[in-house]
Amino acid sequence: xxxxxxKRKVALVTGGSRGIGKAVVRKLAGDGCTVYVNYRxxxxxxxxxxxxxxxxxxxxxxxxADVSDSKQVKAMVDQIIAQEQKIDVLINNAGIYSTASxxxxxxxxxxxxxxxxxxxxxxxxxxxxxxxVLPHMIQKKYGKIINMSSVSGIRGTAGNTSYSASKAAIIxxxxxxxxxxxxxxxxxxxxxxxxxxxxxxxxxxxxVIKGMMPNIPIQRMGRIEEVAExxxxxxxxxxxxxxxxxxxxxxxxxx
Numbered sequence: 001x002x003x004x005x006x007k008r009k010v011a012l013v014t015g016g017s018r019g020i021g022k023a024v025v026r027k028l029a030g031d032g033c034t035v036y037v038n039y040r041x042x043x044x045x046x047x048x049x050x051x052x053x054x055x056x057x058x059x060x061x062x063x064x065a066d067v068s069d070s071k072q073v074k075a076m077v078d079q080i081i082a083q084e085q086k087i088d089v090l091i092n093n094a095g096i097y098s099t100a101s102x103x104x105x106x107x108x109x110x111x112x113x114x115x116x117x118x119x120x121x122x123x124x125x126x127x128x129x130x131x132x133v134l135p136h137m138i139q140k141k142y143g144k145i146i147n148m149s150s151v152s153g154i155r156g157t158a159g160n161t162s163y164s165a166s167k168a169a170i171i172x173x174x175x176x177x178x179x180x181x182x183x184x185x186x187x188x189x190x191x192x193x194x195x196x197x198x199x200x201x202x203x204x205x206x207x208v209i210k211g212m213m214p215n216i217p218i219q220r221m222g223r224i225e226e227v228a229e230x231x232x233x234x235x236x237x238x239x240x241x242x243x244x245x246x247x248x249x250x251x252x253x254x255x
Contacts, residue, residue: 015094067125178244194250
């Protein structure tokens with residue numbers, strides 16, 4: 001392995017096959033990282049973005065795991081370590097959104113397991129991935145962890161108590177973990193996107209989308225590339241003094 005190869009960062013992006021995750025994968029690959037694109041069920045989309053990246057002379061590989069399953073996550077991380085000997089950057093992006101079909105408003109959740117499923121994937125996935133990756137970062141005395149939260153975890157979103165709760169918990173988890181590992185040259189930060197144009201948000205009813213616009217001072221939805229730029233900054237080495245922070249990208253919703 002050449003010196004250049006040893007210095008090349010290895011990044012794992014969960015939920016990297018679509019939306020914000022896909023934009024982050026593109027950006028990190030463009031930054032020179034070897035990027036592992038995690039997916040649960042959308043292999044075709046994960047393979048498509050990897051083909052795009054490798055076709056441009058950059059490096060990416062697909063890797064499958066359900067982040068809510070700790071055994072699958074460990075197997076995924078072990079596979080990456082076997083191939084790369086390290087994971088420098090972990091982007092915990094995988095997540096799901098509660099919808100009317102799964103309960104919607106809090107009192108409409110007829111099955112408790114539907115409510116907890118969102119928490120299990122969103123918060124449990126962050127915990128599982130951090131637990132699996134951190135020992136390897138500690139061994140190398142280096143690591144960047146960026147956990148994707150949401151403005152819903154800061155101000156709450158009516159009709160999405162499970163999603164808001166999971167994203168708020170990610171913030172608390174990240175701040176506590178940051179205190180534990182920063183002395184080991186590992187930083188943990190959060191990114192909290194607002195109303196971003198993704199597959200998830202475009203599935204919302206048109207009246208909901210129109211109803212959100214008066215609450216956004218910039219008067220438009222955010223772009224996935226804008227979020228990816230911030231993630232790229234946090235994954236680099238230019239702002240190491242940022243520790244345990246929540247970086248909001250929301251067009252002014254939380255002002």
